Amino acid sequence: MFEHIDPNQIQLTSEGELKHFITVEGLSRELLTEIMDTADSFVDMGAKQVKKVPLLRGKTVVNLFFEASTRTLSTFELAAKRLSADVLNLNISTSSTSKGETLKDTLMTLHAMQSDMFVVRHSSSGAAHFIAEHVTPDVAVINAGDGRHAHPTQAMLDMLTIRRHKGDFTNLTVAIVGDILHSRVARSQIHALRTLGAAEIRVIAPKTLLPRHIEALGVKVYTDMQQGLHDVDVIMMLRLQKERMSSALLPSESEFYKLYGLTADKLALAKPDAVVMHPGPINRGVEIASSVADGDRSLILDQVTNGIAVRMAVMSMAMSGQTKCRMETAESFETRL
Amino acid sequence: MSILIQGGRLIDPASQTDMIADLLIQDGRVAAIGVDLQEQAEQVIDASGQVVCPGLVDLSAHSREPGPAQRGSIKTESRAAAAGGVTTLICPPTTNPVVDSPAVVELIKDRCEETGITRILPMGALTKGLEGDQLAPLYALASSGCVAFSNGRNPFTSSRVLNRALEYAATHDLLVVFNPEDAALAEGGCMHDDTTSTRLGLNGIPSTAETIEVARCLLLVEQTGVRAHFGQISCERSVHMIAEACERGLPVTADVAIQNLLLIDENVNGFNSAFHLQPPLRGQLDRAGLIQGVITGAIQAICSNHHPLEKAAKEAPFANTEPGMTGLETLLSLSLMLVEQQILELPQLIEKLTLAPATIMGIDAGKLSVGSRADVCIFNPELSWSLTPETSRSRGKNTPFMGYPLRGKVTHTLLNGHTVYSL
Structure with missing residues (x-):
């Protein structure tokens, strides 16, 4: 009873174009490739004298961050500005919600200000989905991270970074290491890697940091990092929050570093040309050694550069799909009159 | 006040009754049960094709x-x-x-x-x-x-x-x-x-x-x-x-x-x-x-x-x-x-x-035999319907079954022999 709900229903137009970007799950390989291709063209543009294109000229983008963020917020802001949009940054965690306003009311208020796009980060899984489905379906919603659910632009910038270094996904063995349980990044990476055809996806973590039945997402589970890193092409590290120690998930940072921190010794178990990635901000000496983070195999700064390009790609694609939808709605409204 | 419920499929698990029968209610209690009851009642409910249960x-x-x-x-x-x-x-x-x-x-x-x-x-x-x-x-x-x-x-x-x-x-x-x-x-x-x-x-x-x-x-x-x-x-x-x-x-x-x-x-x-x-x-x-x-x-x-x-x-x-x-x-x-x-x-x-x-x-309810309290539910098992926010009587409209096609609808509810709901 009740049909299975396809997340694509709300983020794609009837033509299969993006109109929101909520999750990577369920999107086609063609669409993910299109995002990367579009982003590729923006990466090259970033190196030019004039870094702006007029794709979002006259549009208002609101960055709605219900959770603190520096890196994601600033790259989204830069991406919007390079697309010539007008940008409003709102740090909601310190304003309306503390006055008791509901999420819906906050969004409806911003909607009344005729915003065209909401970039949303929220601590609750499904927040972006909720906004796109129930609150403002006619505003393009870009998920900048919702709870433990998804961080699709992060996953796509990671995919772009891998593609720019490795070319193809089909021969790659990728390991995701660290706090998988609390990570929206890991979940989105897994969906993206599967869709793009990665040969093998591994997750490496102690059992306290692994969600139940994570293997159902199509990954191999390792609790031993030495075994898990053997012959991998790509190592994607995750950030470990300090709170994990106080909630009895781990005994100490030092024990975690000893067992799951990426050191030069452990990196040596991977393929000789293996690359190292991290969504940042990094905890040196907790999940990764400085020598590795700063080493020649590290792509951490490339990820940041690619992040702006991927966000530009996704924002311009979703805006285009959303604009078409609005025109269709307006047309059908006129026909009815 | 007396009510005669006629021709329904009477199901009373307590007495293991499952038959087409009439039910007479007087003074809030079940007064008689039987096939083709001839008693007079102030109100008659035609329950043919329906189920009559506690x-x-x-x-x-x-x-x-x-x-x-x-x-x-x-x-x-x-x-x-x-x-x-x-x-x-x-x-x-x-x-x-x-x-x-x-x-x-x-x-x-x-x-x-x-x-x-x-x-x-x-x-x-x-x-x-x-x-x-x-x-x-x-x-x-x-x-x-x-x-x-x-x-x-x-x-x-x-x-x-x-x-x-x-x-x-x-x-x-x-x-x-x-x-x-x-x-x-x-x-x-x-x-x-x-x-x-x-x-x-x-x-x-x-x-x-x-x-x-x-x-x-x-x-x-x-x-x-x-x-x-x-x-x-x-x-x-x-x-x-x-x-x-x-x-x-x-x-x-x-x-x-x-x-x-x-x-x-x-x-x-x-x-x-x-x-x-x-x-x-x-x-x-x-x-x-x-x-x-x-x-x-x-x-x-x-x-x-x-x-x-x-x-x-x-x-x-x-x-x-x-x-x-x-x-x-x-x-x-x-x-x-x-x-x-x-x-x-x-x-x-x-x-x-x-x-x-x-x-x-351990309460006196859930039975429908002679002498028991006349709490009755009559429903049409074939009637299709859907709950809508407008028709729902509860103040809460929070159910995933809102608008869902349902079959079997209550047509009459009696509490102590009084009709408290009728379709």
Whole structure:
């Protein structure tokens, strides 16, 4: 009873174009490739004298961050500005919600200000989905991270970074290491890697940091990092929050570093040309050694550069799909009159 | 006042009646049952093609009174009950203020009498303020009319206090109702902990949150000898544990909410907050185990677990919404799906909605033989309908079955021989 709900229903137009970007799950390989291709063209543009294109000229983008963020917020802001949009940054965690306003009311208020796009980060899984489905379906919603659910632009910038270094996904063995349980990044990476055809996806973590039945997402589970890193092409590290120690998930940072921190010794178990990635901000000496983070195999700064390009790609694609939808709605409204 | 109900299929599990018969009601009681009764009555209801059965007894329905009026009141939820053929509601003590003093019981009784549409029988709190700390005045509450005692989902952090509460209840031969959930294991969770919760990134409530508490309660029931009922269990394992305790002769019973027999955790896909329920919808195997429990009789009764909520309570990201769904108006129609799916025969189903819950609570209800109280539900098993926000009588419109095509509709509900609902 009740049909299975396809997340694509709300983020794609009837033509299969993006109109929101909520999750990577369920999107086609063609669409993910299109995002990367579009982003590729923006990466090259970033190196030019004039870094702006007029794709979002006259549009208002609101960055709605219900959770603190520096890196994601600033790259989204830069991406919007390079697309010539007008940008409003709102740090909601310190304003309306503390006055008791509901999420819906906050969004409806911003909607009344005729915003065209909401970039949303929220601590609750499904927040972006909720906004796109129930609150403002006619505003393009870009998920900048919702709870433990998804961080699709992060996953796509990671995919772009891998593609720019490795070319193809089909021969790659990728390991995701660290706090998988609390990570929206890991979940989105897994969906993206599967869709793009990665040969093998591994997750490496102690059992306290692994969600139940994570293997159902199509990954191999390792609790031993030495075994898990053997012959991998790509190592994607995750950030470990300090709170994990106080909630009895781990005994100490030092024990975690000893067992799951990426050191030069452990990196040596991977393929000789293996690359190292991290969504940042990094905890040196907790999940990764400085020598590795700063080493020649590290792509951490490339990820940041690619992040702006991927966000530009996704924002311009979703805006285009959303604009078409609005025109269709307006047309059908006129026909009815 | 006399009413003659003619030509319906009369199902009364208590007397194992299942036949086409007329039913005569006089002065609030069943006066006669028979084929082609010739007695005169002031009102005649033609029930041909319909089922006539005892009014339903719902083991868990929140009326919200006393408490937040935007969620419901005894008046609104009684109307919903009547529309669903439910004539007796057992209400949990989790009102505001909680049912931990006879004054609150009196208030509920007064409001119920004023409304006169349903019989509401409150459960009393096991501990003061449901805090799991000091005993509530169980004897006084029972004397005022509480039919059972529960702490709801509020935890007993101290097993010693729980043990004493059960000993004290046993002293007065009172029935204790558990909604088993280990608070620490369930903390922060909003759905069943499994692959769907992993995919959606929603915090899970593991099955062990229920089963560990079932185990603790069963061990203390064994030690204290108290009569106990497990309300709204959700896990296959709980069914086995309770059945095993029954086999060893412990005085325990169990019920399940109809939604846990029909839906599973995968329904949460798409983050639809209508599926945010307590207990959570579990996996396919749990659902199968619960159905099996209903078939074997390890689970005696089916309830609605009616939780009316205001609109805003469901308008937020999934984990930030309140759990619960309304169920009084759909209890019978949804339960009839079990008959359609050939899980139960119709008389068996009626028994789980009437006689069994009344027997568990030890109350005079759920029967339809000469002399018994005339609480009657008449329904057309073939009539298709859908619940809509406009037609729903409950103040809460929060059910995933809103607009869902249903079959089997209550046409008349009688309480003490008075018509309280007719289609």
